[in-house]
Amino acid sequence: MTTIVRKKLWSPQSFWFSEARWSGFLKTTAFTVRVCLSIGLALLVAFVVQLDSPMSTVTTVVIVAHPMVGALVSKSIWRVLGTVFGAGLSVAIMGCFVQSTWLYFVALALIVGLACMTASLLRLYRAYAAVLTGYTIIIVAFSSFSHPESVFMSAMMRLSDVVIGVVSTAVVFLATSPRRSQPVHEALNDAFLAVLEHAKSFHSSLTALSVDDDSDFRTLPVALYDSRQAVLKKITALTPLLEYAASDNPEIKDHLSSYKMAVNQMAGVIAGYHPHWSNLHQPHARFYEIHAYTTRMLKNVIDGIKNPSWRNDPESILKALDQGIQSLELFEAEEMLTAASLASVHNVENLLLALRRIIEDLTEKKNRVPMRVSPYLEWPTALRNGARGILITLLATFIWYVTAWPNGPMMMMYVIAASSLLSTVPSASKASMAMAIGTVLSIPATWIYHVYVLPLISGYCLLWLSLSFFLLPGIWLQFHPKYSIGAFGYAVFFAIQSLVTNEMVYDDIALTNTWMAIICGAVLLVLVFRVFLPPNHESDARVIMRSLRRSVNLLATSSSHRLPFAEQWQGDQIQKLSRLALKLSFLSQKDRARDVLDRAFSLVSLGKLILELRQNAENPFEKRAVRMFLQDALIRRQEITYEAFGNRTLSSGIEQIQFILKNLQEI
Structure with a gap:
């Protein structure tokens, strides 16, 4: 009897003597x-x-x-x-x-x-x-x-x-x-797994939608909002952890730039998951196929990352991601896809590319130019x-x-x-x-x-x-x-x-x-x-939202040679998102806070789409048309359709930008 009681007390399920508590x-x-x-x-x-x-x-x-x-x-x-x-x-x-x-x-x-x-x-x-x-x-x-x-x-x-x-x-x-470098590596690994689990939950929730779902606008499940908040908290904690560890650990100091870029990419993945993506198009056969395939891919990556020795040999995970990207490119080549479905395929493709960059940065399989992000x-x-x-x-x-x-x-x-x-x-x-x-x-x-x-x-x-x-x-x-x-x-x-x-x-x-x-x-x-002099968190949130909007508008009006690198721009906006999430956590109206954060995430996605759209314009005609579209859509707030492109990538990008702008409102 005593042995059974002792085993129960020291079991992982015990309240006082769980492994984490100990x-x-x-x-x-x-x-x-x-x-x-x-x-x-x-x-x-x-x-x-x-x-x-x-x-x-x-x-x-x-x-x-x-x-x-x-x-x-x-x-x-x-x-x-x-x-x-x-x-x-x-x-x-x-x-x-x-x-x-x-x-x-x-x-x-x-x-x-x-x-x-x-x-x-x-x-x-x-x-x-x-x-x-x-x-x-x-x-x-x-x-x-x-x-x-x-x-x-x-x-x-x-x-x-x-x-x-x-x-x-x-x-x-x-x-x-x-x-020891192990605690830092464990924290990075834990945050990466949390990002992957959140992404898998998002795509899995979309595969569960009914074909008869005719909602005007579908919000995310409450569990996904809670998951997003927890993942953002983990990612935000990584920056000071890396800075402090690099102060006295030469190994972390040597890899600091790569690890920071990985953290930036993780935050970018989370920022990409907002209700506007799930509302791009109504459920149908292609809709389920895209998200079911993504769910399976993410499950395979998660299983690989859970292996303690994956850092020593990430080739199998990178190979699986490359195969997924190739499959999506074949899927994208099909003529039957609508512009909305094509936009979803591009989103998934960008997700897999981001995951590949995160793994490369965490294992330093590819050297990148260090990215400098100005503090907000x-x-x-x-x-x-x-x-x-x-x-x-x-x-x-x-x-x-x-x-x-x-x-x-x-x-x-x-x-x-x-x-x-x-x-x-x-x-x-x-x-x-x-x-x-x-x-x-x-x-x-x-x-x-x-x-x-x-x-x-x-x-x-x-x-x-x-x-x-x-x-x-x-x-x-x-x-x-x-x-x-x-x-x-x-x-x-x-x-x-x-x-x-x-x-x-x-x-x-x-x-x-x-x-x-x-x-x-x-x-x-x-x-x-x-x-x-009491706080005014709502007013502070408005200031951050205005700053996000100004950053997006600048992308539409800046000349081509003054456009920032996508990762650098994303890093600047991620700082604002983390501050915004913190301000909104103090508000009593949780539904309103979630709505504002959704719009902020949508703005970051919008900025990334604008950068991608301007980079994909291949000739002077396309570049001029893209500039005209952005001027009309963002600055003048006019709903104008541009369907004369032979470039399907530009068409799907414009479709997605128009959709986000249509559903984006001032807070």
Whole structure:
């Protein structure tokens, strides 16, 4: 009986002891142990060199720690650069406005706002340079408001804290984290399989349609929408994963360009699946034949990719795709196909070509010219976060100036640091509440630590172990999707509130004042981010849609020699799609969000069709006719038919463009 119960508990179907949960538990445990070791090393060095505020090194460890060593290295480098720049600015504005309080406050608010805006625009951990610039200014100035002449020494002390924390964390993680390419390859493989499964589900759902289906417009099944969202999430996560892995893994760095191109192609495949394709023509014999054949092809490719050693010998999969492309070319040559059916055949052919390119890029069977994609700058969100940074800084400084509260600078430090950190997350408004809750929860933990634990500590080892114990919830939950922001706020601000100094001084009044300042700062943070300047995700989505439309219209009006490469254009638009999907995920009207995302995907498909149409025009007459058609259809919004082409490829492309334009509406 005991054996049966044990087997049930440890079976893959068990809730607590499934293989995925156990693997996640081990990874989180390893990360937590490394962070605690880093805290111990940073704290030891801080006491040895006799820093005034050793807990600042602990704060740095908590902020820069990351399971991926490459991410940690990138984060640390940009953190040090931001600290140097912020410390320099702090000394400069203190020197310029030392005798003019309000000019100092205005200058501080403008710099914090600019830092928040820049952090929202920059990608990955480059944003941390802007974040650190913003709140290093107030941290350096914090101890210098009463004695401005000490601001330079305060800046040097802050820089020492950050460098010790960064170096300690890097040493521990580099010494204990193996550099392996396998996790990256597994993530790429997993995303590729998800793309293939989604494509197979799409074509399989079309083969299940009834011949009597006479719907005006068929939407996708709900399961396909959910699948699309999950696949997009996986693909979006691949870009930072590759960037971070390439920072410290030479093998990934050598293949980075190829892997990025594969990710771009995966996103392009997903973008091609939208309701407009499934509505191209009504179900009939040819309709079923096209989609049934595609379903079988995708199943064969999926079976090949599931083989763990497929990367070593992808020739069999490539051969199957080549045979599929050849079969479609024979199918396409038949005269009985309608323009709509021919357009579907072209879509499937493009799908198989894209899959072939993905496999070639993942296995590097063919060298391609590296593709450069310009980052998409989301100005509405950046300007909003910049305005929030300015407003919250001015409010905090005004409260301190009016009340003359001795701990006003602590409130200022909290709101500026929290605002800067929130500027890097997708929805700063939503995260502000979690950050505030995590911060407030750190207050009772700090009280317990200072009243019942800290007076009993008589040596370094006990101090390290006790700090690690109290920081454990924040460290452990930092990479849990639901609690990450709150856990981060708890860990960072517990470390800030723990007044462990070199030469301990117990001051309950100062501690209580610090708690009150943190609570007031948390309330102010939520008010500014959720009430005074709330988010407007729908407006942000409209801006992205307008940008997509402008990009498509430019393809129709640009001269031939200024047309971008298809993959480069697609990469630019995929960034917009991922941002749009993120904005729409915050809307309560899920049906409307799906409809808007369908139209966005259709716009990307439309742009690819326009590029293909212009490239397939073989002579001056065809090129001129295509330009006239695009001018009429896209710019003037006129429904004009062009049937005088002898080129069937152009005719089917025009048919498909006309169909998408007919069903595409403004959001």
